[in-house]
Amino acid sequence: MAMTLSEKILARAAGRAEVSPGEIVEVPVDVAMIHEGTGPLALKSFRSLGLEKVWDPSKVVVILDHYAPSPSEAAAENQKMLRDFAKEQGIAAFYDIDQGICHQVLPEKGHALPGQILVGTDSHTCTAGALGVFATGIGSTEMAGVFATGRIWFKVPESLKLVYRGSIPPYITPMDIILATMKRLTSEGGNYKALEFAGPVVEAMTVGQRMTLCNMAIEMGGKVGMVAPDAVTLAYLRDRAKEPFQALAPDADATYEETIEFDISRLVPQVACPHSVDNVRDIGEVEGTTIHQAFLGTCTNGRLEDLRLGAAVVKGKKIPPSVRMIVIPASREVFLGALKEGLVQTFVEAGAIVANPNCGPCCGNHQGILAPGEVCLSTANRNFSGRMGRGAQLYLASPQVVAASAVAGRIVHPARLWQAG
Amino acid sequence: MPITGRAWVFGDKVDTDVILPGKYLVLSDEGELGKHALEGFDPGFVTKVQPGDIIVGGRYFGCGSSREQAPVALKGVGIAAVVAETFARIFYRNALNIGLPALECRARHLFQDGDPVSLNLETGEIRNLRTGQMAQAKPIPPFMMDIIAAGGLMNKIRVSLPKG
Ligand code: SF4
Numbered sequence: 001m002a003m004t005l006s007e008k009i010l011a012r013a014a015g016r017a018e019v020s021p022g023e024i025v026e027v028p029v030d031v032a033m034i035h036e037g038t039g040p041l042a043l044k045s046f047r048s049l050g051l052e053k054v055w056d057p058s059k060v061v062v063i064l065d066h067y068a069p070s071p072s073e074a075a076a077e078n079q080k081m082l083r084d085f086a087k088e089q090g091i092a093a094f095y096d097i098d099q100g101i102c103h104q105v106l107p108e109k110g111h112a113l114p115g116q117i118l119v120g121t122d123s124h125t126c127t128a129g130a131l132g133v134f135a136t137g138i139g140s141t142e143m144a145g146v147f148a149t150g151r152i153w154f155k156v157p158e159s160l161k162l163v164y165r166g167s168i169p170p171y172i173t174p175m176d177i178i179l180a181t182m183k184r185l186t187s188e189g190g191n192y193k194a195l196e197f198a199g200p201v202v203e204a205m206t207v208g209q210r211m212t213l214c215n216m217a218i219e220m221g222g223k224v225g226m227v228a229p230d231a232v233t234l235a236y237l238r239d240r241a242k243e244p245f246q247a248l249a250p251d252a253d254a255t256y257e258e259t260i261e262f263d264i265s266r267l268v269p270q271v272a273c274p275h276s277v278d279n280v281r282d283i284g285e286v287e288g289t290t291i292h293q294a295f296l297g298t299c300t301n302g303r304l305e306d307l308r309l310g311a312a313v314v315k316g317k318k319i320p321p322s323v324r325m326i327v328i329p330a331s332r333e334v335f336l337g338a339l340k341e342g343l344v345q346t347f348v349e350a351g352a353i354v355a356n357p358n359c360g361p362c363c364g365n366h367q368g369i370l371a372p373g374e375v376c377l378s379t380a381n382r383n384f385s386g387r388m389g390r391g392a393q394l395y396l397a398s399p400q401v402v403a404a405s406a407v408a409g410r411i412v413h414p415a416r417l418w419q420a421g
Numbered sequence: 422m423p424i425t426g427r428a429w430v431f432g433d434k435v436d437t438d439v440i441l442p443g444k445y446l447v448l449s450d451e452g453e454l455g456k457h458a459l460e461g462f463d464p465g466f467v468t469k470v471q472p473g474d475i476i477v478g479g480r481y482f483g484c485g486s487s488r489e490q491a492p493v494a495l496k497g498v499g500i501a502a503v504v505a506e507t508f509a510r511i512f513y514r515n516a517l518n519i520g521l522p523a524l525e526c527r528a529r530h531l532f533q534d535g536d537p538v539s540l541n542l543e544t545g546e547i548r549n550l551r552t553g554q555m556a557q558a559k560p561i562p563p564f565m566m567d568i569i570a571a572g573g574l575m576n577k578i579r580v581s582l583p584k585g
Binding site: 024037038040041044045048049050051066072074075077078121122123125137138139140141142144145148149153187188191192221223276363364365382384385386387390 | 434436437438439442443444446447448449461480481484485486487488489490493507509510511514515518519562564573574575578579582
């Protein structure tokens with residue numbers, strides 16, 4: 001039987017010739033990731049089992065990224081707990097607060113390989129799907145179960161194929177493409193499903209750009225968001241993968257619950273408005289909205305590709321005193337790249353604050369929480385009420401739109417910024 | 422065995438940041454988390470809710486983050502079960518894994534805040550004891566029922582572990 005990408009991976013993992021949607025399969029886990037936001041609860045559950053050792057420390061990745069360096073005693077305690085755990089368990093893949101956001105660090109350090117089953121106690125674990133990994137977020141207790149047994153069950157999801165064609169218009173980034181997809185599918189349109197991103201537009205993207213698409217799969221409820229591995233994937237992994245892998249691809253005649261085609265040739269920049277990620281408008285509808293903070297970063301759009309776009313917009317310009325612009329590279333590798341290319345200098349000269357790689361204000365922990373009534377335009381993936389401070393209004397857009405709006409002091413189409421000089 | 426409690430009726434897409442704002446992710450104690458349950462919706466919720474109360478929600482309950490602290494906070498404040506038209510995937514798994522019953526059912530239109538609810542996990546029967554109206558939930562998949570019967574995933578794994 002022909003299978004989709006996620007069916008292929010689940011079948012391989014389950015040691016079966018084929019699987020079909022709706023079936024429950026129990027599979028061994030290749031990579032299990034925790035961070036200090038949800039990891040402590042996993043450890044608490046794990047300890048309650050009375051076990052001393054995780055099933056296989058070489059498959060566990062521990063990352064401190066959600067609030068780094070720690071902004072409070074409680075946060076410091078959580079980080080210490082994970083540090084101690086990694087040491088006690090002999091977990092080599094431990095990344096302290098200097099390394100960056102888990103979803104960026106996992107692929108960069110070669111922990112996410114095509115064909116694997118990767119679980120993490122974070123909903124955006126689906127980001128690694130950009131490399132053809134079956135990667136999904138799970139809860140803390142479920143992770144304790146994985147730590148104990150090395151296995152997890154999945155219902156084989158129905159697959160949706162999202163195919164992107166057309167030529168990319170100016171000022172259009174993967175963020176605009178995925179926000180337009182959100183608008184069409186809605187935030188529950190992919191609930192329980194596997195999303196496969198395909199088509200010439202996706203094939204032409206870098207791994208980093210594909211990660212922006214896959215990152216947002218969960219915002220449509222998706223279990224996974226994936227891109228079939230190709231030459232771009234293999235080139236990315238050449239110096240990163242430390243073990244062999246099987247680059248499984250979907251069968252050409254696989255059955256999808258639905259195939260949705262997008263022609264992006266006429267797409268204009270997209271903005272998600274408060275308080276739902278699928279409340280997406282064409283930029284023209286929200287232009288002129290005053291902003292107090294512009295945030296460029298996160299696991300959605302904090303990569304070198306994104307910083308380059310933002311820096312090109314603010315270069316030689318001044319961010320007005322009415323706006324705080326915060327730039328946070330997604331990882332140390334990204335940060336180093338940005339330093340080398342002079343992007344950090346460009347941002348700082350324009351008046352932005354550049355912080356160390358971590359999640360920053362994205363889920364309301366530190367480094368830019370807003371006051372009630374304030375407006376933030378961000379490159380993140382979520383604009384739920386209260387996420388970055390109670391009573392704040394969150395809009396989401398591409399790095400270019402965020403940077404241009406920071407300079408303008410209000411939401412603006414990047415093209416207009418150039419016109420205005 | 423039916424569970425009975427008072428209904429709290431919610432709309433669609435009650436997300437995890439509303440159920441438990443991210444700043445409380447530093448907590449892991451059920452009681453402590455319970456003090457902030459649904460704070461993003463109504464900071465006074467915890468003073469009004471009573472142990473045994475039941476949430477009756479709309480579509481896509483618990484969407485957003487994978488934070489298990491969200492269902493733990495609901496359990497911590499004494500919520501006995503969540504009924505919703507549909508759940509976000511991770512929330513559903515988390516709720517059942519920590520022993521908070523979650524039933525998929527279109528029942529919201531039958532309830533007002535404070536109505537007495539009775540629900541039967543085995544049969545999926547949900548009843549408004551004030552009006553007598555009834556709705557039928559989708560059955561909980563058998564292996565999930567095993568987890569609930571064991572009192573959560575940890576208990577289920579505990580008994581399956583080799584002794585000694
Ligand atoms: S950057 Fe935001 S969305 Fe991404 S892992 Fe961190 S908190 Fe979650």
